[in-house]
Amino acid sequence: MYTREEASQLRQAFWTAFGQYIAPQPSAEGLKINWSNYKTGLKDVYFRMRAEKKQASIAIELTHPDPEIQALFFEQFEELKNVLHGYMGEEWDWLLHTTDEYGRVISSIQKELPGVNVFNKEDWPALISFFKPRIIALDEFWSDAKYTFEALK
Template structure:
């Protein structure tokens, strides 16, 4: 088990190492900003990474505070399911009611790689490879439809 400070330092080292990994990936070179993440310009829609003891996750999250708006945006995203899932032969996981650790309900569309553990440094290479390649695809597919989702 890690102490609170050790876990904080491990997370910091993980994300710094991931950033360094991304900087040297040929398919990410020349981008003004490596990832869009919170700056999708679509209200209530964000792209996220998550690394846990259960695996790696690349996420498109709909987090409108108002449930009606959240559900409406999720439905609008389903109209573009084929575009979003392009390059994902296994498809994506569509979860209309995901409950975060904080108890907040959001909708998520994501891909995952299970069986790797963020606490094992030996797994970090698998995390980095999966997260960078999958976010590149998800972000590209999302940005191709983003203008149709803007209000």
């Protein structure tokens, strides 16, 4: 078992390693990008990567505090579901109005990788192999799809 500080340091080490590994990859628009802290440019829409003790996940999270507005964003993503899955090359899980780890109501479009542990350095290659192609594909999707959301800004 790790102390809180050791766990924090291991997580930070993983995300630093991931950031260094993916840093040479330009965005779909050819720009330098902070992949670990991806900015969608749209308030309350986030691309989140999580690496935990028993699994990893990558998600599009919709966090608008008004559930009806959040549902509008979710519906807009649903309109692009086939496009998103085309970019990703796989189906993702769609969750309207679930709760996050802080008890807030969010909506999420996500893919999980079970059976990996960020605290086990031997799992880091599997984690990186999971995150890298998906965040790059999300960026490619978003470079085309973000304009669809202009009316919801």
